Amino acid sequence: MKREIRVEDAVGMVLAHDLTRIVPGEFKGRLFAKGHRISEEDLPKLLAIGKEHIFVLEPEAHELHEDDAAERMARALSHESLRFTEPNEGKVNAKAAHDGLLVIDVERLDAINEIGDVVVVTKPTRQAVRAGQTVAGLRAIPLLVDAAKIAAYEVIAGGEPLVRVLPFLKRSVGVVTTGSEVFKGRITDKFGPRIQEKLVPFGLTFAGQRIVDDQMDDIVEAIRAFQAEKADIILVTGGMSVDPDDRSPLALRTVATEVVTYGMPVLPGSMTMLAYAGETVLMGLPGCVIYDEVTAFDWLLPRVAAGLRPTRAEIARFGCGGLL
Numbered sequence: 001m002k003r004e005i006r007v008e009d010a011v012g013m014v015l016a017h018d019l020t021r022i023v024p025g026e027f028k029g030r031l032f033a034k035g036h037r038i039s040e041e042d043l044p045k046l047l048a049i050g051k052e053h054i055f056v057l058e059p060e061a062h063e064l065h066e067d068d069a070a071e072r073m074a075r076a077l078s079h080e081s082l083r084f085t086e087p088n089e090g091k092v093n094a095k096a097a098h099d100g101l102l103v104i105d106v107e108r109l110d111a112i113n114e115i116g117d118v119v120v121v122t123k124p125t126r127q128a129v130r131a132g133q134t135v136a137g138l139r140a141i142p143l144l145v146d147a148a149k150i151a152a153y154e155v156i157a158g159g160e161p162l163v164r165v166l167p168f169l170k171r172s173v174g175v176v177t178t179g180s181e182v183f184k185g186r187i188t189d190k191f192g193p194r195i196q197e198k199l200v201p202f203g204l205t206f207a208g209q210r211i212v213d214d215q216m217d218d219i220v221e222a223i224r225a226f227q228a229e230k231a232d233i234i235l236v237t238g239g240m241s242v243d244p245d246d247r248s249p250l251a252l253r254t255v256a257t258e259v260v261t262y263g264m265p266v267l268p269g270s271m272t273m274l275a276y277a278g279e280t281v282l283m284g285l286p287g288c289v290i291y292d293e294v295t296a297f298d299w300l301l302p303r304v305a306a307g308l309r310p311t312r313a314e315i316a317r318f319g320c321g322g323l324l
């Protein structure tokens with residue numbers, strides 16, 4: 001409701017429209033925007049532009065100012081891995097408190113965005129983020145928000161975290177490199193350096209590399225050696241396609257207790273394999289990982305670095321957007 005009041009009585013009230021200040025030859029522009037909450041210090045400025053009375057918006061009992069709404073929206077999403085900015089023009093940003101994997105409960109996020117008058121916008125889920133990076137923006141759309149909408153929001157946002165950043169766990173990675181051409185020294189290994197550079201952003205440590213011939217038993221033995229050394233993640237490079245010398249998939253199956261998938265809906269990298277041997281993560285990486293900037297491997301790596309265990313259903317959803 002719009003109401004006229006004396007400026008002296010306006011502290012804490014909300015302006016119903018923009019107020020313009022003109023200093024001839026110097027300045028013409030907005031002194032205060034619609035929705036601005038009037039403070040004690042604003043009074044002389046208002047009187048100086050000749051405003052002894054102003055129109056203010058008075059929230060009805062069931063309404064909240066946009067900044068109060070945004071603050072409640074932020075509080076409902078509070079989590080140790082997030083830092084929130086102060087509300088401004090009905091908006092709050094959430095920033096990552098540390099490096100890690102952004103995880104969004106997408107179903108509940110969608111439900112919030114169906115309420116109306118309140119929006120939560122995030123970076124894509126299961127993406128690596130850096131400390132201080134803005135990962136979500138929360139906004140109340142109208143100047144005055146129906147408290148029932150905020151209450152509905154709080155019901156959905158409560159409980160399990162809706163937005164969070166999982167820390168990277170400093171897991172160790174062993175690399176088994178196959179290929180007679182590398183083993184026999186006909187070409188220089190490119191997989192070792194390539195993988196080492198890819199580990200760095202996710203806090204992963206390099207536990208070493210074993211280079212073996214295209215022999216099933218040799219590959220299995222090298223994987224088992226890394227298991228014995230307690231590597232958290234073991235990568236087998238090359239030999240992942242369909243030639244007679246491609247022994248990696250069978251070697252991985254021999255060691256695995258669960259094969260999640262061999263073949264995933266991402267290009268390039270469709271010949272990647274993901275499996276587990278108990279808690280140990282096993283991956284078979286095709287040759288394209290050396291060559292292409294981004295492959296299926298770059299989607300799996302931050303997830304396992306944060307301790308997630310990607311499932312077949314999750315990987316099946318890579319297809320939409322998986323054409324890299």
Ligand SMILES: Nc1nc2c(c(=O)[nH]1)N[C@H]1C(S)=C(S)[C@@H](COP(=O)(O)OP(=O)(O)OC[C@H]3O[C@@H](n4cnc5c(N)ncnc54)[C@H](O)[C@@H]3O)O[C@H]1N2
Nearest residue numbers: 179182188189190191238239240241242271285286287288
């Ligand atoms: N009939 C089919 N052929 C291929 C398919 C397919 O589905 N059906 N998939 C293709 C895809 S996709 C990829 S990716 C490649 C790679 O598969 P591999 O993992 O078997 O790769 P390799 O044959 O072992 O090597 C390919 C290429 O890269 C060189 N290489 C391998 N390891 C190293 C290393 N450590 N350092 C340097 N260079 C390396 C290797 O010498 C070959 O030149 O298969 C397609 N074919």
Ligand code: MOO
Nearest residue numbers: 268269270271288
């Ligand atoms: O696996 Mo290939 O790995 O799609 O380029």
